[in-house]
Amino acid sequence: MNTCIFCKIVNKDIPNHTVYEDDNTLAFLDIKPHTKGHTIVIPKKHGILANDFTELEYLELMRAARIVMKKLKLKLSPDGFNIGWNDGTAAGQVVPHLHLHIMPRWNGDGGGSQHSIINNPGDMSVEEVIKFF
DSSP states (O other): OOOOHHHHHHTTSSOOOEEEEOSSEEEEEOSSOSSTTOEEEEESSOOSSGGGSOHHHHHHHHHHHHHHHHHHHHHHOOSEEEEEOOOSGGGTOOSSSOOEEEEEEOTTSOOOOGGGSOOOOOSSOHHHHHTTO
C-alpha cells in the first residue's frame, strides 16, 4: 500500500482544493501556502525524482504547470511567478513524490528570486566545472 500523501490525494483518500486536473496530472492549492494561490502540480503516477519519469510524462507535467499559471494569472492577476521543484532531500524535497510549486508573486511582496535559495558556489571555477561535461 502506497502511503505517499500525494498519491492519497490523487486517489481521493484526502480532500484537496483542485485548481486543474487531467488524465495524468493534478494541481491543487498548497495547504500551507507561502503566497496567495500557491499551487502544487503533480503527476498522478508516483515517482520521487524528475528522472523517474519518461520525457513524455515530464512534458505532460510542464504542460499542466503552464495551464495552471494561465488560470492563476486570469483569476488572481499576479505580477509574476516563481516555479520550481525540490529534486531530492538535499534540495529540500519533503514529500517523496515529484511536484512543482507555482507561486504567484506581486510587486513588493517581500519575496526573493531563485537566487535567494542558496549562495554557495563551491570551490571550483566555472572553467573547472565545465570540464565534467
